[in-house]
Amino acid sequence: MKKISELGITGKKLLIEGIAFLIAGVLLLIYGPSFPELMLRLFLTFLWARELWNFLFRWFSKAAAKDPLWLNVAKFFLYGFLAGNQFFISLPIAIVSILMGLNEVMKAATSGVTYYIYVKDGIRPRLRLLIDTIWLSVVGVATLLALGGDGNLQMFFLALYFIGLGTSNIRDGWFFEAEVGKKVLRRRLRRGMPLVLAAIIPRVTLQKINDALELGEGETASEIYDRAKENAEPNLEMFIHVTKDGFGAIGHVDLCYKGRIISFGNYDTNSERLFGTMGDGVLFSADREKYIEFCKRENHKTLLGYGLALSPEQLAAIDKEIAKLMSLTVPWDPPQMVKPKRPGIDKEEPMYAYKLKQEADALLYKFTSSKFKTYFVMSTNCVLLADTIVGAAGTDILSVRGFISPGTYQDYLDKEFERPHSLVVTKRVYQ
Known part of the structure; x- marks a missing residue:
């Protein structure tokens, strides 16, 4: 099928x-x-x-x-x-x-x-x-x-x-079946689709999955979506999050390495400003299985997972990059409740970061310096941090202006999976 x-x-x-x-x-x-x-x-x-x-x-x-x-x-x-x-x-x-x-x-x-x-x-x-x-x-x-x-x-x-765009496609087509990227770590600028079009890719994928399930093409989302290359043994996984409605339809990116999720975002709700698009940058590490179940239960998210098979040299580069990022952070203990903007009027709500800590064994950190100290949804965002880590292994998704959306990243991972000798070896859905 x-x-x-x-x-x-x-x-x-x-x-x-x-x-x-x-x-x-x-x-x-x-x-x-x-x-x-x-x-x-x-x-x-x-x-x-x-x-x-x-x-x-x-x-x-x-x-x-x-x-x-x-x-x-x-x-x-x-x-x-x-x-x-x-x-x-x-x-x-x-x-x-x-x-x-x-x-x-x-x-x-x-x-x-x-x-x-x-x-x-x-x-x-x-x-x-x-x-x-x-x-x-x-x-x-x-x-x-x-x-x-x-x-x-x-x-x-x-x-x-x-x-x-034509030059990027010609280069990708020429090297489509070449064993490029397995051992050589290199970064290249590429021209992707416009940001507005890239933003809807996660939501379009979710709609395809839901439509196929409604038509009875499979009993589960995994049955109609999951694919794996022969002898695939991924040692790092990228996740694209997407929800049916709201801002989550644009997507979110994090990664799983050595059984732990690494994610970045504006998780300190009390620091939000500029209509919630900016705030203190928070990095967290969480248990993989508990985090996936938490996302499905708490936000009704669908997670699109892409498994990467990296060489020992690439894994060493990622270890070095993660250690470098962690050296710029300090532990952060999130409060249980969000401070109401209008005390006595607004209802107190539990903080999402506190739930992560309690239900997904999350360890949270704030940056003391670096471009990740302040989160901004359009630039210093979840995708930039994930790309900073995985980019150490040689992915070539760097945008010309440095702004990458979750949809842009998904488009890149989808195309890389189609290449027979690329780093991306599995595609799975968690719903």
Whole structure:
């Protein structure tokens, strides 16, 4: 039975996709907005010509007469009107420009908040964050204010993105079946999908699992999802958490090493600020089995597990990185209850970190220094800590701007599992 976790990724497919993105990027770079406008106009002209063909031959061919006559005529005039309407042809460019502008403004805000955190906590280097904040703000605002322009600036940045994405796919496709990463530890920049699209990957996966169970394709989630390579013996596991609703639908990342979960987040609820997106960075270690059951019981989470088979050299690098992180922490004993923001009005609630300690044998720590001293959901988050540890083993998920979402990490792990000789050897679901 085919598992729903099978993606059908091959080296040939990645090469074809990479070449297509590269060609599209180069054409955008050369011709600017006129290239997508021409493609859309040609597509609409093709649809118009097809309806003309169907109208002329509807009395001689059943295939041409599949639509009622009135619909055939209506589509003929509609496609002809749209193909000749410059406003409609330019509309997709305007929509893309708006999305790109909003994306740049969001990146600028993320860089700005992260720069503030680095200044507050005395973290260096940080100049790049300030530069990113300034230029991304200028580009983003200029894009949103210049929607009536020719769109050349927006298409230039989109062209660079396509070229980077195409190059990454070509490289991944070329080395798809090579034994890369088993012994050589190296980090490489890669161009991933936009942050907004990556954010929904965990939730989409959860929906696929739930839909398959409702259709009776399997009795349990594990039966329809779990996969393992031959002779798979993972010695480290990555977890992608996801819930059906709320902020948990975006996901959370932690890892399991030597039977203990290592996780990072804003677990000191009393330190939350900026609408709960920022707070003291808390790292904890918990018993694997108790933690998985705790997550399923407390938050109704689904956990997607990815097993990695690492070499002794890679394990030694991870041990060194964990020891380095732990040297920057001090033990933290969480209070039992969260302080109400409005004493006497708000109801007291148990602190999540306290429950972790009691029910999952968690040991909690706060950072005294480093970029993890302050948690921020968009940058110094759970994914950055997990990537810092596992990155010592040579994973190459580093984003160009350093911002990685749980969905980005899941997309990377999914693709690595499809490679026959990669570090990722198992995929499991815990629900």
